[in-house]
Amino acid sequence: YEGMITGTYNNRGKKMTCVVGANELNDLTLTKCHVNGYFLPEGVGTGFRGGENAFEEAVKFAHENGGISHINHPGDWLHSAGDADIARDPKNVAIFADIIKKYDSCLGIEVFNETNSVTPFDRILWDNLLMYTLPYGKNVIGFSNTDAHTVENIDSSFNIFMMEENNVENIK
Numbered sequence: 001y002e003g004m005i006t007g008t009y010n011n012r013g014k015k016m017t018c019v020v021g022a023n024e025l026n027d028l029t030l031t032k033c034h035v036n037g038y039f040l041p042e043g044v045g046t047g048f049r050g051g052e053n054a055f056e057e058a059v060k061f062a063h064e065n066g067g068i069s070h071i072n073h074p075g076d077w078l079h080s081a082g083d084a085d086i087a088r089d090p091k092n093v094a095i096f097a098d099i100i101k102k103y104d105s106c107l108g109i110e111v112f113n114e115t116n117s118v119t120p121f122d123r124i125l126w127d128n129l130l131m132y133t134l135p136y137g138k139n140v141i142g143f144s145n146t147d148a149h150t151v152e153n154i155d156s157s158f159n160i161f162m163m164e165e166n167n168v169e170n171i172k
Contacts, residue, residue, distance in 0.1 A: 016158075017166050024072065025058035026050035032076035036110075036145075037062035037069045039172055056099050063105040068172070070143050071096060071109045075119030087125040096125070097132040100140055108141030112157055 003009030004016040023045035025035045035058035037045050044065050050057045055071055062069040074096060080086035100106050111126045113119050129140045144157045163170040 015166055017168060017171055019168055019171060021067065023048070025061060025069075026054045032073060033058075034072040035059055035062065035069050036072055036143075037065075037067045040065050040067040055096070056102075059099055059103050059106045063103045068105045068107055069103075070107050070141070071099070072145070073110050073113045073119045073122065073147070074125055075122045078125075080121045080125070081118060084121045084124050087121040088128055090128075093125065093128040093132055097129050097140075100129065101133055101136055101138050108139075108143055110145050111142035112144035113147050 001018075005018055007013050007015040009016075019038055021040040021042065021044075022036065022038045023040060025037050025045055025048045026033050031054070033050065033054040035055060037058070040062060044067075045061070048058065048061055055077075059069050059071070075081060075087065078086050078092055080092075086092060096109060100108070109122065109126060109129065110119075111122050113122070123142070126140065126142045133140055144159055146157045161171055
């Protein structure tokens with residue numbers, strides 16, 4: 001942790017900012033319908049399980065608790081790793097686009113996860129989401145995240161924010 005916030009981790013030279021109040025929601029679902037919630041009040045979201053409409057329930061939960069969110073690795077849920085047409089399917093695009101349109105606090109989807117070997121066609125889904133939502137004035141941000149369930153995964157993927165000062169408020 002100290003190395004990441006000071007920029008000394010792996011001689012990286014760039015500081016990371018710790019965002020508290022972040023939680024991967026729907027944490028125990030077998031279908032991997034995970035949503036990242038950010039800027040949630042302390043302890044809110046821990047153990048949030050979701051239900052039948054798990055993506056929307058998690059996004060709504062973050063929204064109702066004053067947070068922001070994005071949908072994680074949708075290709076895992078779609079099982080699109082071997083078939084780009086699944087990511088292009090208008091029914092699949094609409095599932096995510098309708099949630100993103102409905103909740104202003106849902107900023108986008110995870111387009112790149114770790115080394116991108118598991119969900120390689122999420123970028124195609126993202127392109128299609130943009131085509132679906134932009135006419136409604138809604139942009140979909142593409143996120144890149146380390147799904148760091150092991151130490152080896154740390155720093156395999158990350159987001160870069162262009163800010164005058166590296167602080168939590170500018171990230172938000």
